[in-house]
Amino acid sequence: MVKRGLFVGRFQPVHNGHLKALEFVFSQVDEVIIGIGSAQASHTLKNPFTTSERMEMLIRALDEAEFPKKRYYLIPLPDINFNAIWATYVVSMVPRFDVVFTGNSLVAQLFREKGYEVIVQPMFRKDILSATEVRRRMVSGEPWEDLVPKSVAEFIKEIHGVERIQMLATNLEKNEKELQAPIRIPEF
Numbered sequence: 164m165v166k167r168g169l170f171v172g173r174f175q176p177v178h179n180g181h182l183k184a185l186e187f188v189f190s191q192v193d194e195v196i197i198g199i200g201s202a203q204a205s206h207t208l209k210n211p212f213t214t215s216e217r218m219e220m221l222i223r224a225l226d227e228a229e230f231p232k233k234r235y236y237l238i239p240l241p242d243i244n245f246n247a248i249w250a251t252y253v254v255s256m257v258p259r260f261d262v263v264f265t266g267n268s269l270v271a272q273l274f275r276e277k278g279y280e281v282i283v284q285p286m287f288r289k290d291i292l293s294a295t296e297v298r299r300r301m302v303s304g305e306p307w308e309d310l311v312p313k314s315v316a317e318f319i320k321e322i323h324g325v326e327r328i329q330m331l332a333t334n335l336e337k338n339e340k341e342l343q344a345p346i347r348i349p350e351f
């Protein structure tokens with residue numbers, strides 16, 4: 164029987180750390196189930212991209228890295244905000260798997276408590292290879308392209324992703340300023 168591994172991330176956006184982690188996962192199992200976490204979320208500073216955009220990034224990045232499509236499944240996983248039953252919920256949403264690969268300690272704990280084998284995958288340059296850092300650079304106008312696969316950088320440009328994040332940041336700043344502005348009591 165094929166050995167399947169589960170790997171969950173939000174991929175906001177896909178970066179070279181994810182690719183390194185996935186290379187490791189592909190070296191350990193025959194097939195990889197890639198869960199796209201917080202699938203309901205988009206258009207916020209923490210989760211700027213839609214699930215369909217994140218899927219497209221994964222497909223292009225995995226093509227670029229020459230992982231054959233028949234070796235992976237992409238499955239959107241909306242949050243349920245209910246940690247005690249999250250692992251059971253994931254099991255109900257994806258095909259059978261044998262082992263979980265993660266660097267997220269909560270994900271590791273929730274699956275271990277349900278009796279699953281969990282392998283903590285190695286981290287690669289976490290100081291710069293994190294989606295938080297990619298988004299920070301996009302907002303501040305710093306170069307971010309080297310942190311993501313070439314095909315992902317091209318796709319983000321195609322969909323005007325940087326403009327979207329910068330707009331979200333501007334809107335947030337504007338809303339914060341409005342909230343801080345003194346309330347004017349109209350004169351009667």
Ligand SMILES: Nc1ncnc2c1ncn2[C@@H]1O[C@H](COP(=O)(O)OP(=O)(O)OP(=O)(O)O)[C@@H](O)[C@H]1O
Pocket residue numbers: 171172173174175179180181183184264265266267284285286287288289292293294295296
């Ligand atoms: N630099 C990295 N090297 C290896 N694995 C990584 C790296 N960054 C994230 N991962 C793995 O990706 C999964 C989490 O995916 P996620 O999309 O949330 O990444 P993230 O960069 O931590 O995101 P964010 O910064 O937005 O919270 C975890 O299993 C984590 O171990």
Ligand SMILES: NC(=O)c1ccc[n+]([C@@H]2O[C@H](COP(=O)(O)O)[C@@H](O)[C@H]2O)c1
Pocket residue numbers: 171172173199200201202241242243244245246247249267269270
């Ligand atoms: N209770 C829940 O809904 C629950 C619990 C654990 C992880 N998750 C999700 O799994 C994903 C894990 O990815 P991160 O490593 O980016 O946190 C996220 O989308 C996170 O929201 C959800």
